[in-house]
Amino acid sequence: GPAMKDRSLAALAAVGLSALAAALVLAGLRRRWRRRLRAAIDVGSGSTKLVVAEVDLVEGRVVKEVFVQERPVSFSLDSKRTADGALSAHVQAEGLRVLRHYLQVCKGLGVRSCAAIATEVFRKAPNGRAYLDRIFDELGLVVRLVSQESEADLGFRTGAAFISSAQDRAQLCVWDSGGGSFQVTSPDPVSPGEDFCLRGYLGSLGTGVVAGIAIKDIQGKSPGEKASPNPLPRDQVEMLVVRLKEDLAPVPEWLAHASAITAIGGPNSMFKLCVSISRKNPFSLADVQASLDATQGKEDEELQEWCKNEFPDPPSLVVVKLALLRAVMEHCGMSQVCYQEACGSCLGMLVHPSFRTVEVASVSV
Template sequence: MTDLRRRAAFDIGSAATKLMIADIAGSTVVKELFAREIPVAFAIDWRQSSDGNLSDAIQDKGLSVLRSLIAECEAHGVPQAARCAIATEVFRQAGNGADYLEKVLKEVSLPVQVLSQQQEAEIGYSTAVALADVPDSVICWDSGGASFQITMRDGDGLQAYMGGLGTGVVTSILVQDVQGQSLSSKPTPNPVSSGEAEKLVAQLKSRLDEGPKWLKGSKVTAIGGPNSMFCIAFEALGKRHFNSTEICTVLNSLIGQSDEQLSTQAFCQGDLREAPGYILPKIALLLSVMEHCEIAEVHFCSAIGSCAGLLISARSRMISVLARQLERLRVRLVVNFMHGNVTKPLRGIEWYRIVDRKEDDSIRFSLGWDREPRSVTTMSQHAVFYSWFLLMTWVLKDHIPAFAQQWQTVQEPYLELGPAMWVAMRALQPWSKRERK
């Protein structure tokens, strides 16, 4: 298979960091070579903090986990340009979330794109499509440490039902709001009484938006790894299909159980499993959403986060995300070719200020560039250069041997990035009245 490519996808979630390495042909995962999910409790750490930041300890743990996973990329021969990474809810919420991802870029050379909840839903849907038996009719449910997304296809687009509830958030609600304690003084909610469990479910339902009509009576495909609430339900019931009545039975079986008692159960056995204190909050969230939205049945499909969807949708994601971000930023440039010096057209480009530095940084993370004082200039220069370079190389590759060889070199790392920049540049418009940097 001539177009077979080896790629790696990192999903840096609010509760765990995931990696999948696979051989890809087009939009198909031909062979999965490596898959692992390692718990890193970013969301819990953030909820415990007094200043809304991630602690140094959790940042160090996250970096250590990433170093071990990047070593797997090296061992499997995945080139740096073939590695993509996303980060989710907690890195949008934490005050130093962007700083941590910049540290990831500098220390382990891994550019990370922070996804919006809508983008999380899109990647999660792609994962379900890659795994489901009937892709055209799939409804995907993805739930993490700080949020969840339920998605279905609607014509050419997607409809999504989303909520800011995940393992870390629900555990915090149980300990702080229901039990009246703090996570720092009581790291586990166990044992949980029947009254506390009922109050938790009621609180969760009150925080959910009204369920959409397309979810009522639906059968949903839930994706997740060994620590997901769906996998816990599967291991507790011994089957992958379950309804809300069966989940209610699982929840009742957890009431009054200590950490020591729960640690002997199947859903706490094995390597890299999360602490028993998260078990009841996860099942409570599963039950709350199923009952609130009147979901008829959930089918659990094992997945390493959204890695499978990220692997097969990297091209469309990069094009749409970059073009949308640049348009939202309202980046503007004016091209003035210098008279008598057409051989150096880039010297005639004038750059203009954009106000939102955080948005600028998020684009730079997605492209893998270090932040620097003239970040806007560098970003725009790279966008113009790579778009121009790819276009001219493609035009000349059939006529000049050196360009043909160069095309073979650049198409692997830049073929997907180049069109994204080209689309983005088409959206740029002059903004000549702004002050220059």
């Protein structure tokens, strides 16, 4: 009768609801399995960076950034102050202090694994590899020393992490510049597949390196005796730009014809500095020169206004950053650069396939 029919319908509805609830629970479990809290540490030549983020392991994308920080540790400039380019005990102690703090942050956030890389200065300093061994001995953190080509790859992946369209990624040209080197990378259009090959324009010039060149080659002083190149008057800036261009390789055709450049970097990057002074983003070569005009010839105290973020670089690096920016833009014929804020190559590490499968050297924290 009608009562039996109603009971049957109710039973079917209950089964349907139970199935729906089970499906929702299963979907939630799958999301939890796919998503992991990961940490990436970039021990750069000029600063040490940490990003903790929730990562979708299947899609290879950052779902949510939980913690982001960059702290200046000028390994590169420090190495220029010693006769053989070795890292001093002081800068090593400072680097260890920052890393110890970062590992405490990771532990507090419940991060189970993190990956760490080291870049240019540790490839060149005679005690660079020994310092990385010391990090493992004292902190238990494995820091992988990467090549400049790997730096370029991670920098490109960092820039690409901000772009959702595969077509836009194929047109992307990313410029990453740190304390000891820079890389400009773009996909090679002749390489098939989604995870395309990259072509790169690499240089061993960074903020700390350029500061050393300014003091030693332009001013004729010793970086060990003169802490700051400032004041750098206009004539010395012009000589510095010419000197930097001498160290730059010929410009490849693909870069000479690049329509747009995306520059990635943190609050202390030369790109962010130019955006702050010129109040332009994207910015042109004329904007870089206007920023130089506003800063060259000034003492450190006068340049302090451009060093006001939470963990700022010293004002001694303001003018040399802009000189390097101008030198590379002029040499490569870059008409316009668009700045995208990023914390080193940390995002590139988080979305890299080998890191998502925990094949990159990692450590429990």
